Amino acid sequence: MQEAMIKRAKELLAEGTVNRVMGWQAGEFAYDITPTVFSSADELDKAFVYNDFCSANVSKYMIKESRKEGKILCFLKPCDSYSFNQLLAEHRIWRDNVYIIGIPSYGKxxxxxxxxxxxxxxxxxxxxxxxxxxxxxxxxxxxxxxxxxEDRCLCCKSKKHMVYDELLGEEGEVLQSNRFEQVEALENMTPEERYEFWRSELSKCIRCNACRNVCPACTCENCVFDNPASGVANKAPSSDFEENMFHIIRAFHVAGRCTDCGECSRVCPQNIPLHLLNRKFIKDINELYGTYQAGEDKDARGPLTNFTVDDCEPSIVHHRRG
Amino acid sequence: MQRIGVFVCWCGSNIAATVDVQQVADELAKEPGVVYSTNYQYMCSQSGQQMIQEAIKEHHLTGIVICSCSPRMHEATFRKTAAAAGLNSYMVEIANIREQCSWIHKNKEEATEKAIILGRAAIAKVHLNAPLTAGESPVVKRALVIGGGIAGIQTALDIADAGFEVDIVEKKPTIGGKMAQIDKTFPTLDCAACILTPKMVDVAQNEKIHIYSYSEVESVKGFVGNFTATIKKKARYVKEDVCTGCGLCTEKCPMKKVPNEFNQMLDNRTAIYIPFAQAVPKVATIDPNACMMLKNGKCGVCSKVCTAGAIDYTQKDEYIEQQYGAIVVATGFNTIKLDNFDEFAYSQSPDVVTSLEFERLMNAAGPTGGTLLRPSDHTHPHTLVFVQCVGSRDISGCGKPYCSKICCMYTAKHAMLCREKYPDTEVYVFYIDVRTPGKNFDEFYRRAVEEYGVHYIKGMVGKVAPKDGKLMVQASDLLANDQLLIEADMVVLATAIEPDESARSIATMLTASMDTNDFFTEAHPKLRPVESPTAGIFLSGVCQGPKDIPETVSQASAAAAKVIGLLVKDKLTCNPCVAESNELMCNGCSACEKVCPYGAITYSDKEFRTPYRTTIMRRVASVNPAVCQGCGACTVACPSGAMDLKGFSTRQIMAEVDAICK
Structure with a gap:
């Protein structure tokens, strides 16, 4: 696959369709793969890699890259294509400046x-x-x-690309995923157990902001946590619980837009299962408003920013556990 | 730093009996920025307001907090007070220590503590208040009336009389509504058609009124003074301006077995039809579900016989967009379905009828030409049983919990008319209570009992069983403590009424609120009974609650008066508490645009400076302040916090929360 990708990238560079290529290269170590922009055939030959460690979702880079001069080639795995499509829905990426090659992923x-x-x-x-x-x-x-x-690949939701200009390799299908089982396990806990679970997990947080920085839904021009006017930025926490609130606020901010790509948990240096917070929201949205997958259809109105007469009444939430 | 004045109102004993107002004023005086704090018996009175104005001047106050009743009650009053003393109206905050405190607490200590906390929150907010100036928006001098029954007709006539354009949108082919189906009207027994049809003609002839018959309101956008409605004119396959209403087509149409809605399905009409002789507009309509030409292209008789050439089988639904300054809802009612009331054998015997069907059976223009005949065998009934409260005042869940209000009177009318026209009949009325408040109403009911010899029996009918062409009515007489078995020829059910099924979708379109029974809610049950809480939306007739004709007509005229009061204004003062987008923080994601119910948000690509003398193009939101109604939906949808609401900024609300939690 790596050779085929380099070959096609070189062709597109040579014919002038694109002037840059978004890909991956090894970092300090071979497993320490870093997203990189290549701008020549030489650079591709020297450093471009695509292997089972290349799990980083590169769609978020397209926000900035698509606003630059000329078109960029971007390789998207099926799960990355959901994030890309969601960003298109939010008008964050300039689609005309991106050439997408969909590549298969068999788990990282x-x-x-x-x-x-x-x-x-x-x-x-x-x-x-x-x-x-x-x-x-x-x-x-x-x-x-x-x-x-990776755990997130073991419960993969789809092998199908939501957006692409061309495909390399074979196209897959949307899968029946058991990804909500982990959420159910949490829902089945007593409130006290659940509180303890999240307290013990979230108290490991060192506020490195890696989850926010990698998240393709966290793309605000000025994040509330960086905005002094918001009143929450760099605020000294009055208790260790307030520190935990960071993740809960973030989950609310990406609710309805999170495609469940799982990057937050992948990059967490403390191995906090952050994706479970977002996945709980997705499960709730599915149950309250009907099945909805963010990033599936760029023209769909997300259930949280839409109103229909048959929307469930708020009181329904009180009758549900969790 | 603001210089804040705090004014604690006693509201007579409403607040002072449960809250220690002196302590509240003393405690709040200690808050940062508070330079003056006092309490007074009636802050809203002339002398109370004067006290506020003097304090503003004397202490050079830059913001005031009034601890009193709900802002819904007197916010406008105190804003005017402040403005008269030279303080910007939006530097006033109300701490609601009545509805949200004194009225719901019994313990004085707790209530006082809470009142202090509510006051602190208001002080925290006023610290961040900024003076705001209200803009103005023009008023479109045209009203929309949804529904063309007696309510809609009266409202439209009154508005048109004042010189304003009115459009009536009626979903049926003719205006007239339920009243057109009624035979005689209580308590005077004059014929409904005789008093209604001249009004229908007035509507048709009034050049200020336009009737969109066989039409529905498809969508409504905008706000008070400036609504835009899309009206769907359903295809009637007859050119409205060409048809003369001669009725030849309805005579010749071979499809004669279509149930006639106007006669409550008691007889049949043709596929092309005019609902009744006095219909307005008097124009034929083709029922697309029955017409053979429209269904399989075979027939075309009406087109051949029409000398005017009005038939057009290719007609399509038409959409009309129109601006309005005010909208009146007059969607009316229907009788409930009787599926939950099998005990009355409505579905088993044609001789069990609803009161509205009975109206048609008694009506000279009805299926029997006004002669009371049993629907089953067209014989004259001798024993009639009327059952009141079928589905009304029903807390079992089968019917409606409310009183339908009109049934006692029309049942008395039916019973009286039966006895008058057919003295050989025995008439029984079973009731829970007889409710006849209203001018000349009780006299009317007593006449039915005393002069016409109607048997009023307190008790409910348990079962109606058809047997050998008769109806066996099993009932209890609660006063005599007796079980009765009556062999009746006909049973008439005083069926509960419910709002028309279109009401809910119209309420959603108009963002007007409804109660649990789908009746529209009024802005204030006593003081603003014909206005919806949504500005510019008015209520007329049964859509707001069960009413008889006199009440409906008075409410219709009242709604018209309110509409006229709005339409005579050239400009309306806008609410300055509108949303504003901070372009530097806006992501351009469209979340706000999607949730905005008023379509106030638009996007544009703008160039922004970036470091090293470079620029970047970004998509950013902007709010049209004339369209924004300040609902704040966008501020919560915005992921980056770029949207904020003036007068209710996120910082102000957080400051209130912090003050409460301190």
């Missing part, structure tokens, strides 16, 4: 799960049927891919 590998198997000195990775082969400075290790796949 969580390096922490690989490390947990005692593998160190990782220099590369490639898929081999149902297995992945991890190359290390000590030789290569083969393991079952399912065992080391």
């Amino acid at each position: 590998v969580d390096v922490n799960k690989v490390r947990a198997k005692g593998v160190t000195g990782i220099t590369g990775i490639h898929t081999d049927g149902p297995n992945v082969v991890v190359e290390t400075i000590y030789g290569s290790e083969t393991m079952v891919k399912m065992d080391v796949m």
